[in-house]
Amino acid sequence: MAGKSKTIKVDYLARVEGEGALYIRYDDHGVHEVQLKIFEPPRFFEAFLRGRDYTEAPDITARICGICPVAYQMSALHAMENALGLMPTEPLRNLRRLLYCGEWIESHMLHISMLHAPDFLGYPNAVAMAKDHPQVVQRALEIKKTGNALVRLLGGREVHPINVRVGGFYRVPNREVFQALHPQLIEARILAELMVRWAAGLPFPHCEQSYECVALSSPREYPMNEGRIVSNRGLDISVQDYEKHFREQQVPHSTALHSVLIERGAYLVGPMARYNLNYPQLSEGVRGLAEELGFKAPCNNPFKSIVVRCLEVLYALEEALRLIDGFQAPDEPYLVAEPKEASGCAATEAPRGLLYHRYAINREGKITFAKIVAPTSQNQKTIEDDLRLMLPKFMHLPEQQLQGLCERAIRNYDPCISCSTHFLQLHLQHEAKRNS
């Protein structure tokens, strides 16, 4: 005779980007079913990109996500340049990295302060949290503003920037404008160190998981725009070989496709994966602080991803300062190539993790094929696995608390659901109730 079986149901997950629900069926003996149901309506980007001009891909794919438009722009640019055989010059490459630093800062700070931190302190949102913890919220907003300022300077605006183009930028601002941001970046770096210390002191549920972490890796630097795709279980491939090792599959309960590693199944992308695989590439200062606080890589507790995000923000601020100090104006704001029949692909590190694009274009430069694999579709299976592994340890909790914990486990990932379809409800069902 089976024990009393229950379900957890969340019909609309809050504080995530996009629309999703969670359904969990369990009883006293174990978890029987976990479904992260993404019901964000499909928008068919891969279909309607066909026939559009290749130069439009960065502007159009930016509209996949309002929180990380730069990530889409970067992957699209690099894929088109890969197709056309364009190699951005070192100054252009540095400016793209600077723009990406801006997005990491603003996107991570949004998630840390407005979506994630309220979970640890028991508030429904950042505005309510600000009443009791004004300093934390204001600090976070100050840092976020610095990220916004970087994106605005190089991209024109924070959401859907307009200044990037295949080959480079439409216009490159002059050195003085970058230098003007220097004092703000220095100030934000001080605040970011305080954020890391604050986050490290939050109460974390005990939850060590075993992940196959996947991220870009490059001997040259902490990865953003380039590198090989590596994992802690032996994967080491070029981006060109991505589709030989990763496959997207459709599941009936979600409008987002599930991506799996063909050899092994679920894997983790995002800040924790990046951190675990690229720790030595972080600056000495960031590593020193991580070690002082007991957060040296690897980090395998998904609830601690908030600390990793704070460390990445600190790194991005340092990196932005380095890039601004070493600013060299490119000879030309962009390189030009004639369209030709070609195909190309690229992967970059969106704040939420690896983002892969592949395109084919024809002689007129019109897109004939597009494939986009967003970080959330890659993490979906791992999110479900997290819940499956975590739940048995917390079954003794009252149902409402258990449900809250499940929602938090999902928010650990900062899932960007609009992206993955090409947000969240929870259905927690204990079998006995369903049967009664």
Place this chain on the structure above:
Amino acid sequence: MAADSQLIARQPHKPKLAVWKFTSCDGCQLSLLDCEDELLLLGQEVEIAYFMEASSKVEEGPYDISLVEGSITTPADLLRIQEVRRQSNFLVCIGACATAGGIQALRNFADVVEFTSAVYAEPIYIKTLKDSTPISAHVPVDFELQGCPINKLQLLEVISAFLNRRAPQVSAHSVCIECKLKNNICVWVAHGTPCMGPVTHAGCGALCPSYNRGCYACYGPKENPNGESLCHWWEEKLGADRSTVIENMRNYNGLAPHFKAVSEEKERGQKGKS
């Protein structure tokens, strides 16, 4: 001035603000969260009663002001927008998706069944409507704020206007005026760069021309645009081919009535020619 008892801002309770998402990228909601300096102040003036992206606290309606982001693309959306309207005193659409169907309205000019099978191996699980439509196609709306994404300062102005029961001050002139106000050199006249500025609604601050590129109309049509004339100039003077002209009318605001009419007219002309 005598106190106006009608002002929402003078109600005994804090006015309730709700933010709803339909099919979209969340960028316009995010513009509200991007108001770093004003967000906490706004939180003192209004009660954020429903805002799933930012808060897990949900208060029951009715709501004084509802901001609606996103277009209608699923059978469930059709029902939900009716409920949002019933629950809302004022309903304000924000962004190109809610005001003009968004980039996903490109499906309206194509075959959605083919689109579904191009993206999904098992299209049968995917419930989607043939078209992506703006909110005004389904319920009466009180104000539409254009832009992909919207301008956060314009959004604060619109919220403030509705709280105080006055008309929002959002200029309806073209991007060209913004360019002149910024002392930009005209990218079209000076460099022959095709630009949608003359027919595009102000609000971005003439961003693209300020970065040496032509406007691509992400703020949708201005008041009384003359798209036919714009197309004529693009084709005759700048040598743009017709499909490029159609593409520029059909991007982020392709269902805005004027842009739609112009692009369809061009399409008929194109077919007539071949």
